[in-house]
Amino acid sequence: MLELDKLSLAIGKQSLVRELSLQLQPGQLHVIIGPNGTGKTSLLRALFGELPLQQGEIRFGxxxxxxxxxxxxxxxxxxxxxxxxxxxxxxxxxxxxxxxLDSLSMRLSDDDILAALSALQALGIAHLADRAMHSLSGGQRQMVLFAQVLLRDPQIMMLDEPVSALDLQHQLQLMEHLHHQTRAKNWVSLVVLHDLNLAAQFADRLIVLAGGTLQAFGPPAEVLDAGLIHRLYSVPVDIHRDRDGKPYIRTLRQASLCA
Known part of the structure; x- marks a missing residue:
């Protein structure tokens, strides 16, 4: 279990996250949502040890x-x-x-190469194996870097806006693979997403941040409602349910913008 105990983050005098406490379970996909500039990326950087804590503690195992x-x-x-x-x-x-990289020697082993090819194959991008990285599109680079992260055999998986440059097919492919591997390998997984419908479809738990504070935490069906979304984004929405009972969101045009 990954535990955040009264975690606060700041850069200079700017407060980023304030007294955040969470318990994140292995085998679950946690999706962080919220407006721009509300501390989502800063939280991942702190968990990784890149951003010092102002106060509080992070524990794992x-x-x-x-x-x-x-x-x-x-x-x-x-x-x-x-x-x-x-x-x-x-x-x-x-x-x-x-x-x-941590386990590589001067000579690549067959196991390393086969594992890399297997990761590329699983993501449907094995045909790119011989291409130069600089020649790829932004979406292709995202998929390649996701394959790289898979090879690290982590206990905690963190992805910051991993689908931002991907088309619809590859968004679903990446999220399906992450969802499956989270369960199969018992990862604690955290993903930052802006697409609320994608978040609702794949998250076991949503972490809703705004203004550096936790607004809600729980299953999408319990967390997402029109009132919350309007408070977060100042946008009117309708909430519907798909055939699996998961919420999906339809934004509404505002009358003032249509006049």
Whole structure:
């Protein structure tokens, strides 16, 4: 279990997150939603040990995050940040193999190469294996970096807006794979998404942040309602249910904008 105990974050005098307490269970996909600038990325960076805590504690498996043990703490994570603008001369296969950087020797093993190819195949992008990373589209880079993260064999998986450049097919493919692997490998998974319908479809638990504070936490069917969404985004919506009982959201045009 990943535990956040009264966690507060700040950069200079700017408060980012205030007294956030959560318990995140293995085998569950947690999706973080909320308006821009509300601390979602900062929270992931803090969990990874990149952003110092103003106060509070982060614990996993009975151990607390500390600067002294930062390197060993990070080895538990598969972390894919927002920025995928990497101008690398390496091939796609070489970039994915770097997911095992901590265990690589001077010579690549057949197991490393086969594992990288298997990750590419599972995501439907094996045909890109020999392409140079710098020649790929933004969406292709996101899929390659996700394959790299999969190779790290993490205990905690964190993805920051992983579908922002993907078409509909690849959005679903990435989220389905993440959902399946979270259960199969008992990961604690956290994903930042802006697409509320995608979040509602795949999340076991939603973490709703606004103004640096926790607004709601729980299953999408219990958390998402028109009032909450209007408070978060100042947008009127209708909430419907799909055939599985999961909420989906339809935004409404505002009369003032249509006049």
């Amino acid at each position: 009975g151990h607390a995050l500390s600067r002294r043990h930062g390197a060993s703490w990070r080895r538990q994570f598969g972390y894919m940040p927002q920025n995928t603008q990497l101008e690398l001369e390496l091939s796609v296969l070489e970039v994915v193999v770097l997911g095992r």
